[in-house]
Amino acid sequence: xxxxxxxxxxxxxxxxxxxxxxxxxxxxxxxxxxxxxxxxxxxxxxxxxxxxxxxxxxxxxxxxxxxxxxxxxxxxxxxxxxxxxxxxxxxxxxxxxxxxxxxxxxxxxxxxxxxxxxxxxxxxxxxxxxxxxxxxxxxxxxxxxxxxxxxxxxxxxxxxxxxxxxxxxxxxxxxxxxxxxxxxxxxxxxxxxxxxxxxxxxxxxxxxxxxxxxxxxxxxxxxxxxxxxxxxxxxxxxxxxxxxxxxxxxxxxxxxxxxxxxxxxxxxxxxxxxxxxxxxxxxxxxxxxxxxxxxxxxxxxxxxxxxxxxxxxxxxxxxxxxxxxxxxxxxxxxxxxxxxxxxxxxxxxxxxxxxxxxxxxxxxxxxxxxxxx
Numbered sequence: 001x002x003x004x005x006x007x008x009x010x011x012x013x014x015x016x017x018x019x020x021x022x023x024x025x026x027x028x029x030x031x032x033x034x035x036x037x038x039x040x041x042x043x044x045x046x047x048x049x050x051x052x053x054x055x056x057x058x059x060x061x062x063x064x065x066x067x068x069x070x071x072x073x074x075x076x077x078x079x080x081x082x083x084x085x086x087x088x089x090x091x092x093x094x095x096x097x098x099x100x101x102x103x104x105x106x107x108x109x110x111x112x113x114x115x116x117x118x119x120x121x122x123x124x125x126x127x128x129x130x131x132x133x134x135x136x137x138x139x140x141x142x143x144x145x146x147x148x149x150x151x152x153x154x155x156x157x158x159x160x161x162x163x164x165x166x167x168x169x170x171x172x173x174x175x176x177x178x179x180x181x182x183x184x185x186x187x188x189x190x191x192x193x194x195x196x197x198x199x200x201x202x203x204x205x206x207x208x209x210x211x212x213x214x215x216x217x218x219x220x221x222x223x224x225x226x227x228x229x230x231x232x233x234x235x236x237x238x239x240x241x242x243x244x245x246x247x248x249x250x251x252x253x254x255x256x257x258x259x260x261x262x263x264x265x266x267x268x269x270x271x272x273x274x275x276x277x278x279x280x281x282x283x284x285x286x287x288x289x290x291x292x293x294x295x296x297x298x299x300x301x302x303x304x305x306x307x308x309x310x311x312x313x314x315x316x317x318x319x320x321x322x323x324x325x326x327x328x329x330x331x332x333x334x335x336x337x338x339x340x341x342x343x344x345x346x347x348x349x350x351x352x353x354x355x356x357x358x359x360x361x362x363x364x365x366x367x368x369x370x371x372x373x
Contacts, residue, residue: 042095043068045108046075050130054105061333096123110208114139126153131217135209160218165328166296166310179289184264186286187219192273203247211251212364219267221356229260237367256363292316
């Protein structure tokens with residue numbers, strides 16, 4: 001081999017090795033690699049109680065809570081009591097301008113969430129938001145555009161999947177082929193309303209986006225996840241205000257039929273959980289496969305000696321089996337941290353996140369109340 005060829009070969013080896021060393025994590029700002037890569041996060045907007053679960057998910061994963069901001073003194077005081085390690089910021093800008101913070105989480109009033117997410121991404125931070133993460137198709141278009149431009153993460157925490165151990169377990173079973181190929185999901189999301197505890201914005205659709213956009217967003221996420229659909233359409237949708245005429249902009253019932261490239265789906269959500277139930281809603285998910293089915297009782301198990309949640313029933317060609325999933329791990333927080341550090345999509349792909357939202361928004365838009373034109 002000539003000296004020139006040897007020099008060229010050595011150069012190519014060195015270049016390839018250097019390129020291999022330029023990992024996604026090494027392209028992060030220097031602050032992200034400080035302290036052994038530990039993620040620092042803050043909360044902006046505490047209007048829904050889901051902010052507690054969002055915060056705890058990140059803490060479980062190993063992130064450090066730095067600060068929080070809320071306009072409402074009572075919400076700030078409650079959050080500070082739960083998480084005294086967090087400093088109360090004087091403004092949203094104080095958090096967005098803090099270059100040591102990598103992630104902002106939020107459970108603000110729903111129609112404020114997407115605009116906040118856009119500001120967060122433009123500040124160079126990732127964003128994790130309560131559902132619904134977006135309340136209009138115009139907001140969704142803007143969030144998608146800014147996410148593509150900034151390459152930041154816009155993650156919607158669909159807690160009925162990420163924070164429910166039985167649903168996490170179902171994902172493992174389906175992936176392992178326990179019920180064959182999934183044909184359909186049926187997701188039921190009943191809720192208790194307790195009017196005296198609800199703020200004024202709760203009753204106005206312009207703030208919460210409508211019942212399908214809001215609480216049914218969980219079921220759209222689960223439909224896509226379990227059917228492994230990457231394309232889907234709304235077959236039919238309807239909404240009603242059955243029992244709350246004093247709030248004409250409210251919806252207390254909705255259902256949807258879906259068709260995806262991986263299976264079908266049916267969704268029903270409502271605000272009619274009676275006070276006699278031992279929890280806020282008898283949430284259920286049925287996953288039908290070619291070789292069996294799974295039923296999840298998320299929050300209760302009527303008539304059982306174990307009335308708590310996280311019950312999973314599996315029936316297939318081999319057995320009928322019950323799983324008590326109360327001790328199953330919840331990996332979402334740790335996965336999101338890894339995604340922030342490594343610029344990966346292990347917790348949820350960006351395409352999935354936005355498609356679940358798009359379907360919910362389109363179903364809400366298509367839904368008609370009985371008697372309307």
